[in-house]
C-alpha cells in the first residue's frame with residue numbers, strides 16, 4: 001500500500017492529537033512504515049531524520065536492538081500484572097535504580113502511564129500530605145507563567161500556555177501564577193541571573209503572602225518546553241528551593257521533558273544541586289518505547305500516608321496499567337545504555353556540534369535568539385530584529401518550516417516561531433550538520449516575505 005492509501009483510511013477513522021483535523025485537507029500526514037535509529041521511513045521509502053525525538057520521548061533511536069531484545073525476553077515471562085497486592089522484578093529493579101540515580105532523598109516511586117497522570121498524582125499527593133498533617137488549608141498550587149504540565153484538567157490548571165488552557169478555563173481549579181524566570185521582558189544589559197532574581201523576588205512575595213494556603217510550587221526545571229524551549233539559569237532553582245523550605249511549601253519538579261540527559265545532566269535539578277519534594281518523570285523514561293511515568297517522593301511524604309487502614313490516610317490513587325512490566329523493562333534497558341555507553345559525557349560532543357553548526361544563525365536578520373541547554377537547542381524567529389517583534393501567530397511561520405524540513409528529510413516541528421532540535425542521542429555530528437543546513441533553509445524559506 002502507498003502513503004496515500006494509508007492517509008485515506010486514517011482520515012476516515014482516526015482523530016489525531018494536538019491537531020486541527022481540517023489542516024489535513026491541505027497538509028498531508030505521513031504514514032510511517034518503520035523506524036531505524038535516528039530515521040523514520042514512510043511507505044514510499046522516504047526517510048526523515050527525527051530531530052525532535054518523536055515528541056521528546058526517543059533517546060536511543062527507533063527499533064533499538066538492545067531495548068528490543070530486553071522487551072522480547074520480558075514478553076516471554078510477564079507482560080503485565082496489577083500492581084496492587086502484586087509486584088514483579090522489573091518494577092522493583094527500576095525503582096531501586098531510580099532511587100540511586102535521582103537527587104538524594106527521593107526514596108519512593110509511584111507509577112502511572114503518562115506525564116499528565118504523573119502531574120495529577122504529584123498534585124494530589126502534595127494536597128493530601130498537608131491534609132494528613134492536619135494542615136487542610138494548604139490546598140493551592142503556585143505555577144510559573146508559560147509553564148506546561150500536560151492536558152488533563154489538573155495538569156492544565158497548573159499549566160500556563162493560553163493556546164491549550166484558555167478554552168477550558170471554566171473547568172479548571174484556580175492557581176496562583178508567578179512571573180517566569182524565562183520570560184521575554186529582560187531589560188537590555190540585564191544579565192540572565194539578575195533577570196531571574198527579579199522574577200524570583202516577585203514569586204517570593206506571593207509565597208510569603210499565601211504560604212498558609214499553598215500546598216506546592218510546580219516548575220519545569222531549567223527549560224519551559226512547550227512555551228518554546230524558554231530557558232533560565234540553575235541558580236533560580238536554588239533560590240526557589242530555599243524559599244519553599246522557608247515557607248513550608250512543597251517543590252514539585254516536572255522533569256517529564258528535561259529528565260534523562262536532555263539538559264546535559266541526567267536530571268536538570270542536578271545543575272542546581274537541589275532535591276524537589278516530588279519529581280515527575282516520563283517521556284525518555286522508557287527510551288521512547290512505551291508509556292510509563294513515575295512520581296518520586298521523599299520519605300517524609302511517604303510516611304505521612306503510612307498508617308493503620310482505619311485512619312483512611314492512604315494514597316488510594318491507581319491506574320490500570322500502573323507499573324506495567326514491559327514498560328519497566330524498556331526503562332531498565334534504557335538505563336543500561338546510559339550506564340554502559342557513558343551517554344551523559346559523550347553527549348557533550350553532540351551538544352557542542354549543535355552549538356557550532358547553528359552559530360551562524362545568530363546573525364540571521366530574522367533570528368531573535370539561539371539558545372541552548374545541553375541537548376536542547378532552540379532558534380527563535382523575529383519579524384524585526386531591531387524591535388524584537390514576533391511574527392503574528394496567524395501567519396503560521398512554524399508550519400512553513402515544518403513543511404520545508406519534511407521536504408528535505410527532517411522531522412522538525414516548530415512551536416510557533418521557535419524551531420528547535422531535541423534529537424535522540426544516537427545522532428552523529430554529521431547528521432547534526434545536515435540538520436543545521438535544513439534548519440537554515442527552513443528559516444530562510446519561512447521568512448522570505
Ligand SMILES: *Cc1c(COP(=O)(O)O)cnc(C)c1O
Pocket residue numbers: 114115116117119148149150151220225226254255256257258282283
Ligand atoms: C509532555 C509533558 C507533560 C505531559 O506528558 P504527557 O505524557 O504528554 O501527558 C508534562 N510536563 C511536561 C514538562 C511535558 O513536556
